[in-house]
Structures are given as C-alpha cells and as structure tokens.
Amino acid sequence: MIVLMIGRSKSIAFDDLKKYWGEIDFIKPPRIHRLKKYDLVIGQEPTLRIGLYSYLVSKLVNAKLVLEVHADYLKSGLTPIQRKIAEYLLRRCVLVRAVSKKIEEDLREIGVKNVVVIPSIYIKKNVYKPLKHHSSRKPLVLSVGRLVEQKNFPLLLRAFKDVVKEVPEAEIIIHGRGPLERQILELARRLDLSSSFKLVTRWLTEEEIVSLYNEASILAITSRYEGGPRVAFEAGACCTPFVSTRVGILHESVPDGVGGLYTSENSREIAEKIITLLNDASTRQKMGENMRRIVLENFEWNTTIKRYAEAYTNLL
Structure with missing residues (x-):
C-alpha cells in the first residue's frame, strides 16, 4: 500500500x-x-x-x-x-x-x-501522566493553542480579569504561536494582567509540556469550534481537569462535572467555573482522575x- x-x-x-x-x-x-x-x-x-x-x-x-x-x-x-x-x-x-x-x-x-x-x-499514556497531586498545585490556569480567532483567547483574558478579583494569587499561561500574538499581549496590558499573565510562544519539548500540564490546576478552553481539542486529553491524562466551551469530541465523550466543567461563551460564567475549581483541590483531583481513566479507555x-x-x- x-x-x-x-x-x-x-x-x-x-x-x-x-x-x-x-x-x-x-x-x-x-x-x-x-x-x-x-x-x-x-x-x-x-x-x-x-x-x-x-x-x-x-x-x-x-x-x-x-x-x-x-x-x-x-x-x-x-x-x-x-x-x-x-x-x-x-x-x-x-x-x-x-x-x-x-x-x-x-x-x-x-x-x-x-x-x-x-x-x-492519540495519547501516549506513559508520557502524559500525573506527576503532581492537586493539593500541591498552585492556582495556575493554562490554555494551549494557536493564537487565532478560533481559540477565542480574548474571551479567556476578560474572564481571567474577574478571576483575579476573587483569587488574587491566580496566574494564567497561554502557550502558542500565531497572528494574534500582538493583539493578545495588548489586551492583557489593557486589562492590567501583566503580573499574573504569561504568553509562552517558544516551542516546548514533550517533557516540558507534560510538566506544564502538571503544574496547572485547570486547562481552560474558550474555542468557538474544535475537532478535539487534543490538548484537553493530553492534560486530562496528566489528571488536569478542564473548563471548556462545548466543543469537539471533548463535549461528546466527557460529561459535564466528570472531567471538568462546561461553559457558554460568557466571560462571567467562565470566570465562575474557573474560580469554583481553583478553590476546590479535592474536586479537581477527582475530575483529573476521571479524565485520565477516560483517556486510557478511549484514546490510548x-x-x-x-x-x-x-x-x-x-x-x-
């Protein structure tokens, strides 16, 4: 063939x-x-x-x-x-x-x-794996994807502005490259998120991205549409739950409240869901373990x- x-x-x-x-x-x-x-x-x-x-x-x-x-x-x-x-x-x-x-x-x-x-x-279970319990993770929100309109990162930043009002120690990292890099950096500046926001545009090794998934308390997804997204399952294999819009195979394979929380494209609702999980390490741990089980059963x-x-x- x-x-x-x-x-x-x-x-x-x-x-x-x-x-x-x-x-x-x-x-x-x-x-x-x-x-x-x-x-x-x-x-x-x-x-x-x-x-x-x-x-x-x-x-x-x-x-x-x-x-x-x-x-x-x-x-x-x-x-x-x-x-x-x-x-x-x-x-x-x-x-x-x-x-x-x-x-x-x-x-x-x-x-x-x-x-x-x-x-x-397709997830490598022996590569994407939990390295840190949620009781020892800091209040870090992670989002991964190309810096394009589809991913809707401005919505996430506006939501995070509300998050830091209630969880002042919270941090957010967006990892990706794309044409909207300057726009995202400018919006973060206007929202006065400089001390809590970091944009990582350099290429990360697989080991580095696994480490980042394990540092994060939550993976945030605000996409308008998706096929997967694969990052939700990579993070999930590392026992990191999500707050996500209802997109892709994620919404079809993981029920709400099992491996994370779903939200509409409303910044206040996104913020509330993120705050809920940041304040509850026990629930995050349980959701993360559920996500890893789903990944191993369906996406190995x-x-x-x-x-x-x-x-x-x-x-x-």
Missing part, C-alpha cells in the same frame, strides 16, 4: 501509520511533488488549498481519495464559496473522516453519505492509531 497524505503538517501518528500502510509520502501545498503511483490520497481538509489539491492529485494518479474534517467549521467557519467547494469535494470521496459525531451530522446534512467517525486523539495511542489505520486499509 502506497499512501500520499496532503495537509498543513504531518499527522503526529505519521511514523506509526507506516506499520499498517507501508510507504507514506507527505505534501504541504503549494509545494510541488513528483508524483508516482499511489493507492490512496488523503487530504486533511476539504478546502481550496488542501482539498482541491488532493482531488486533482488523486485523479492524476488514479488513486482513491479520502478527505478528513478535523474541526467543526462546516456551518460557521467557511464563506459561502468555501462551503460550496467543500461540499463538491466531499461528495467525490470514497470515504470522509469526521473526528466527532457533530461533524458527522453536519456532513450528512449536506448529503455526504460515506462518513466514518474516527477521533484524531496504539489502540486509536490502529483503529484509524485499519479503516483506510479496508478501502483497498
């Missing part, structure tokens, strides 16, 4: 997938790639940049086409023209991968029938990669 994956970056499971698929090449458009005979072309999104490129390549090499939808953007995250392009491409695949049931529902609403739900959450690295790989192997 010879596979071509096309996307913005390689899957974190890229090397492990070779065990099941054999030879895999990767292209990041618009880079030109010398084409050869492929059995399967996988496009990581049904967009003009990735999806159309994948479609054309599959036609040129006479390969089966699979497109993947990794975030809940089909209804609200695309312009009308982008949506039309996505619908056209999605209807011309042998299979479409949705990473959540919500995305599957959206796909079926637009007439895409050959859909399979395969979450893109080897099991989930095998499930993903075999779904595509069966197409040939």
Whole structure:
C-alpha cells in the first residue's frame, strides 16, 4: 500500500501509520511533488488549498481519495464559496473522516453519505501522566493553542480579569504561536494582567509540556469550534481537569462535572467555573482522575492509531 497524505503538517501518528500502510509520502501545498503511483490520497481538509489539491492529485494518479474534517467549521467557519467547494469535494470521496459525531451530522446534512467517525486523539499514556497531586498545585490556569480567532483567547483574558478579583494569587499561561500574538499581549496590558499573565510562544519539548500540564490546576478552553481539542486529553491524562466551551469530541465523550466543567461563551460564567475549581483541590483531583481513566479507555495511542489505520486499509 502506497499512501500520499496532503495537509498543513504531518499527522503526529505519521511514523506509526507506516506499520499498517507501508510507504507514506507527505505534501504541504503549494509545494510541488513528483508524483508516482499511489493507492490512496488523503487530504486533511476539504478546502481550496488542501482539498482541491488532493482531488486533482488523486485523479492524476488514479488513486482513491479520502478527505478528513478535523474541526467543526462546516456551518460557521467557511464563506459561502468555501462551503460550496467543500461540499463538491466531499461528495467525490470514497470515504470522509469526521473526528466527532457533530461533524458527522453536519456532513450528512449536506448529503455526504460515506462518513466514518474516527477521533484524531492519540495519547501516549506513559508520557502524559500525573506527576503532581492537586493539593500541591498552585492556582495556575493554562490554555494551549494557536493564537487565532478560533481559540477565542480574548474571551479567556476578560474572564481571567474577574478571576483575579476573587483569587488574587491566580496566574494564567497561554502557550502558542500565531497572528494574534500582538493583539493578545495588548489586551492583557489593557486589562492590567501583566503580573499574573504569561504568553509562552517558544516551542516546548514533550517533557516540558507534560510538566506544564502538571503544574496547572485547570486547562481552560474558550474555542468557538474544535475537532478535539487534543490538548484537553493530553492534560486530562496528566489528571488536569478542564473548563471548556462545548466543543469537539471533548463535549461528546466527557460529561459535564466528570472531567471538568462546561461553559457558554460568557466571560462571567467562565470566570465562575474557573474560580469554583481553583478553590476546590479535592474536586479537581477527582475530575483529573476521571479524565485520565477516560483517556486510557478511549484514546490510548496504539489502540486509536490502529483503529484509524485499519479503516483506510479496508478501502483497498
């Protein structure tokens, strides 16, 4: 089996997938790639940049086409023209991968029938693990993600302004890079959060991010839409609970109050949920342990990669 994956970056499971698929090449458009005979072309999104490129390549090499939808953007995250392009491409695949049931529902609403739900959450249980009990964690709120509109970090900072009024010793770290870096720093300055806020933009090793998850009392997620987000499950494997908007596979797989607390996109409600957990180490510990159990049962690295790989192997 010879596979071509096309996307913005390689899957974190890229090397492990070779065990099941054999030879895999990767292209990041618009880079030109010398084409050869492929059995399967996988496009990581049904967009003009990735999806159309994948479609054309599959036609040129006479390969089966699979497109993947990794975030809940089909209804609200695309312009009308982008949506039309996505619908056209999605209807011309042998299979479409949705990473959540919500995305599957959206796909079926637009007439895409050959859909399979395969979450893109793969967690190494022996790497992402608890190192510190919540009784010894400081009141640190952590948020991880690209600095883009989707993640809604300004909402989180406005909520945190209310948090420090009631928990003055609370701190917040946002880890990520992106085009909104200057805007986020300026907002933190205007909210007078300089002494309690830190933006970490440098690349962190896996060991460093695991340490950060274990320092944090809460992982905060204020995204408008998501596929996972994977960071919630990485943190959860480290026994760190969440306060999150109702997004992605997280909302579908973890009930409210079990591994964390869900919130609307209301800054005061977000602040209240964060304050509740910061003030209750015992509840955080219990929720964190619940999150780790859910991760081990449903999103363990080897099991989930095998499930993903075999779904595509069966197409040939």
